[in-house]
Amino acid sequence: MHLAELSLTHVRTFARLEWELTPGVHVIVGANGSGKSNLLEAITLLATTRSARARSDGELVSWSALGDVAPLARAAGRVLTRSGERVSVEVAITARPAAGGGALGGEPAAAGRRFRVNGVARRASDLIGRLRVVPFSADDLAIISGAPVERRRYLDVTIAQLDAPYVRALQRYTRVLQQRNSLLRRLQERRAALHELDFWDEELARNGGALLHARAATVAALASEAAAQYAALAPDDGALACCYRPGVPSELASRLLGGASEEAIADELGAVVGAERARDVQAGVTHAGPHRDDVAIAIGGHAAATTASRGQQRTAALALRLAEVAHSLRRTGDAPVLLLDDVLSELDAARRERVLAAAFAVDQVIITTPDADRPPRAELPGARWYTLAGGVLQRAD
Amino acid sequence: MANARDPGSRDAAGPPGAGSPIQRLVEAFHRLPGIGPKSAQRLAYHVLRAPEAEARALAEALLEVKERVVFCSRCQDITDQDPCRICLDPARDRTVLCVVEEPLDLRALERAGGFRGLFHVLHGAISPADGIGPEELKIAELLARLRDVDRDVAEVIVATNPNLEGEATALYLARLLSPLGMRVTRLARGLPAGADLEYADDVTLARALIYRQSVE
Ligand SMILES: [Zn+2]
Numbered sequence: 316m317h318l319a320e321l322s323l324t325h326v327r328t329f330a331r332l333e334w335e336l337t338p339g340v341h342v343i344v345g346a347n348g349s350g351k352s353n354l355l356e357a358i359t360l361l362a363t364t365r366s367a368r369a370r371s372d373g374e375l376v377s378w379s380a381l382g383d384v385a386p387l388a389r390a391a392g393r394v395l396t397r398s399g400e401r402v403s404v405e406v407a408i409t410a411r412p413a414a415g416g417g418a419l420g421g422e423p424a425a426a427g428r429r430f431r432v433n434g435v436a437r438r439a440s441d442l443i444g445r446l447r448v449v450p451f452s453a454d455d456l457a458i459i460s461g462a463p464v465e466r467r468r469y470l471d472v473t474i475a476q477l478d479a480p481y482v483r484a485l486q487r488y489t490r491v492l493q494q495r496n497s498l499l500r501r502l503q504e505r506r507a508a509l510h511e512l513d514f515w516d517e518e519l520a521r522n523g524g525a526l527l528h529a530r531a532a533t534v535a536a537l538a539s540e541a542a543a544q545y546a547a548l549a550p551d552d553g554a555l556a557c558c559y560r561p562g563v564p565s566e567l568a569s570r571l572l573g574g575a576s577e578e579a580i581a582d583e584l585g586a587v588v589g590a591e592r593a594r595d596v597q598a599g600v601t602h603a604g605p606h607r608d609d610v611a612i613a614i615g616g617h618a619a620a621t622t623a624s625r626g627q628q629r630t631a632a633l634a635l636r637l638a639e640v641a642h643s644l645r646r647t648g649d650a651p652v653l654l655l656d657d658v659l660s661e662l663d664a665a666r667r668e669r670v671l672a673a674a675f676a677v678d679q680v681i682i683t684t685p686d687a688d689r690p691p692r693a694e695l696p697g698a699r700w701y702t703l704a705g706g707v708l709q710r711a712d
Numbered sequence: 713m714a715n716a717r718d719p720g721s722r723d724a725a726g727p728p729g730a731g732s733p734i735q736r737l738v739e740a741f742h743r744l745p746g747i748g749p750k751s752a753q754r755l756a757y758h759v760l761r762a763p764e765a766e767a768r769a770l771a772e773a774l775l776e777v778k779e780r781v782v783f784c785s786r787c788q789d790i791t792d793q794d795p796c797r798i799c800l801d802p803a804r805d806r807t808v809l810c811v812v813e814e815p816l817d818l819r820a821l822e823r824a825g826g827f828r829g830l831f832h833v834l835h836g837a838i839s840p841a842d843g844i845g846p847e848e849l850k851i852a853e854l855l856a857r858l859r860d861v862d863r864d865v866a867e868v869i870v871a872t873n874p875n876l877e878g879e880a881t882a883l884y885l886a887r888l889l890s891p892l893g894m895r896v897t898r899l900a901r902g903l904p905a906g907a908d909l910e911y912a913d914d915v916t917l918a919r920a921l922i923y924r925q926s927v928e
Contacts, residue, residue: 490876497840507845510887511838514880 316649317679318358318446319401320393327353327374327388328706340674340695342682344711345703351683354703355450355654358681361392361404362448362652363472364430364439391431394446397649397678402445405431440482447476447651449640451658451670455632460620463609470610473639474533477646484525491518492606500599509592516588519604523588524581526605527561531571533642534559534610540638541631545614548630548666553615555631562607563587633658633666637673650677657683659690667694687711734760745842786857788833788850790815798831805829806862810869811854811885813837813878817871817909824917829869830862837877838884846884854885858892867895869924873909874899886927897924 323332328350345351356366366374391405407429430442457465475482495515501507538557545555561568567583575583587603588595595601612619614627623631643651653674659667659682671694674680682698684690692698702711734756741752759767783789784796791797798804808829812818818831834849858865870885872878886896899920909917 487876493841494839494876494880497843498845501840501843501845506847507840511840511845511884514883518876 316394316396316447316652318392318652319395321358321361322389322391323354323357324389325387326357326390329353329357330706332706332708334708336679336681337699338678340680340682340698341701342684342690342695342698343701343703343708344684344687347685349703350706351703352452352656354708355452355656355681355683357390358392358446358652358654359448359450360406361390362443362446362476364406364428364443365472392446403431403433404442404445405429405434406442407431440479440486443482444476444479447643447647447649448654449636449643449651450654450656451633451636452654452656453658453661455636455658456625456628458635459612459623459628459631463607466610466612467605467608469635470530470533470608473537473642474529476651477643478529480525481529484522484529487518488522488526488605491515491522492601492604495519496600499596499601502596503599509596512592516585516592519588519601520581520585523604524577524584527563527571527584527608528577528580530605530608531559531561536642536645537635537638540641541634544634544637544641544669545631548634548669549627552627552630553617555619555634556611556613556616557635558611558613560609560611562605562609563603567603629661630666633662633670637670640673640677644677653677653680655680655682657685660684660686671695786861787831788835788853789818789831803828806864808867808869809858809862809865810871812871812909813873813881814909817873820909820917821871821921824921826918827921830865832857834872834881837872837881839877839880849881851885851888855888858889858894865894867897869897869899869921870927871899871909871921882927896927898927899924 317338318336321332321334321336323329325331332354343351343354360366388408389405390407391403394402394404396402409427409429428439430437430439432442432445458469471485475485495512498507498511498515502509502512534557541557542555545552559572561571563571563584564587567580567587570583571580584603588601591602612631614623614631617623619628619631640651640653655670655674659670662670667690671690674682682690682695687702692700700711702709737756737759738749738752741747741755742749744752747755759770780792781790782792782794784791784794784799786795786799789796789798805828809832810821810827810829811832811834812821813834813836815833818833821827821831832850832854834851834854836844836849838844838846838849868885868889870882872881882898886898889896900922
């Protein structure tokens with residue numbers, strides 16, 4: 316698939332941007348702070364309804380919009396799939412200036428988000444995955460070296476684009492977990508009855524079972540692909556191994572890794588959650604469930620987060636992203652759009668060649684770089700070059 | 713911070729420490745649902761800077777809503793007479809009672825037409841994260857009226873919102889009422905999931921009432 320048109324209004328540094336794109340490689344040259352990362356962020360937002368970089372929706376709204384009565388950031392895109400299907404997607408974020416003129420606040424607070432698919436108002440879960448992207452950035456290092464939450468987030472964004480029911484299960488699970496933990500604390504204070512847990516336990520098991528099952532299958536698929544990619548990127552290094560570590564007791568974990576069905580996993584998670592009620596009440600938190608998941612990543616048999624070098628960690632993150640590209644293509648029969656946010660300049664020639672080979676195998680790639688000479692133009696035959704300055708994108712071939 | 717330094721209001725407010733008027737106002741706002749500590753501060757400082765007439769109007773509106781508006785002692789709907797007109801209407805079917813979360817949901821079902829039974833307003837749905845358990849809802853009042861006043865009710869339709877909190881409330885009520893020999897039903901799906909009842913269109917609402925289902 317490829318993005319045929321991108322339209323931004325009041326998104327970060329872009330007061331207004333209209334961009335018509337072709338399939339192929341697009342390279343955007345811009346100084347640091349020119350907003351080139353914001354451009355890729357907006358495209359990711361259209362694919363996933365999330366921003367990896369903004370802490371709140373309000374951050375996405377451009378400051379220049381705050382004088383308006385109803386400030387609105389709007390990102391819209393037109394997608395063309397390999398089968399010739401045309402889909403338009405739109406994410407609009409309304410923000411209100413902090414109450415009281417900014418004495419205590421200042422940052423705009425997001426007031427609401429609206430999603431449209433083909434012009435019709437839809438829920439977020441109906442929009443995610445219409446445009447699929449694989450975003451490469453320096454922040455990917457956190458997938459290898461960061462806390463477990465980074466790996467769960469990576470899995471969620473990856474799976475969500477391929478599996479709409481996963482998005483609904485994730486949204487529901489997140490809310491159920493919050494409600495259940497609150498109820499556990501009320502139980503601690505003897506302000507609730509134990510049977511009030513019944514509904515939340517059942518929902519936790521059903522939705523948690525769906526998450527565990529999808530994550531197990533995805534990590535298994537990504538692991539073998541990532542191992543092959545790593546071996547090609549670092550032929551002299553040890554093997555890259557990614558192993559799913561579900562946040563459930565070991566017996567259920569081994570049933571899950573052994574390929575048990577989603578229904579069986581949900582049933583067993585329900586039994587585990589039921590059995591742990593007393594312990595959960597005592598701690599005021601839910602112990603078992605996919606919110607405690609992790610992925611163990613090792614290079615040559617040693618934990619990558621603690622023993623691998625920076626270079627090895629970067630290469631492992633790159634291998635995971637390349638695995639994601641292959642996985643997305645295999646699952647859907649259509650290639651995702653690659654977004655390379657200033658990642659090429661730090662790679663040596665051999666690794667750059669490997670990434671560019673993947674880039675030329677998909678339908679569309681958008682590359683940002685601070686340097687007009689890197690990557691060398693000779694390595695990108697047929698690419699379209701642009702400069703970005705002051706929120707304005709211009710062709711510079 | 714320029715506003716807090718305004719000489720007039722500073723003298724009136726005293727130092728913004730614990731127990732000061734401004735601190736009491738912040739705490740009062742913080743107790744409201746959905747207001748975090750930061751929003752409570754913003755609201756309090758907004759009131760502090762606002763003209764006195766605006767603050768007075770707010771205070772009066774707060775008192776008036778407590779003094780003038782009453783809840784029907786049977787159905788808990790907002791009313792100006794107790795019992796309300798629906799509860800007193802001899803033409804209503806007293807064998808079927810529809811439970812809703814909010815007065816607005818009752819209005820929506822009345823507007824849709826097709827239902828001639830009684831209502832009961834819970835004033836919320838079970839949501840532990842918002843500090844709302846069964847005790848915080850008008851469930852004890854529902855049990856009392858079914859026992860003492862509306863003894864002919866044979867069916868209770870649970871018309872809570874089709875979201876997690878509404879579903880949790882429906883299950884709780886079903887477990888409470890089924891042992892009393894009452895048929896407990898739920899509005900049929902077809903309502904947009906995740907949306908609030910008050911925004912549903914009339915046709916959808918009317919159809920959802922016709923195809924209501926038993927709660928397992
Ligand atoms: Zn009444």
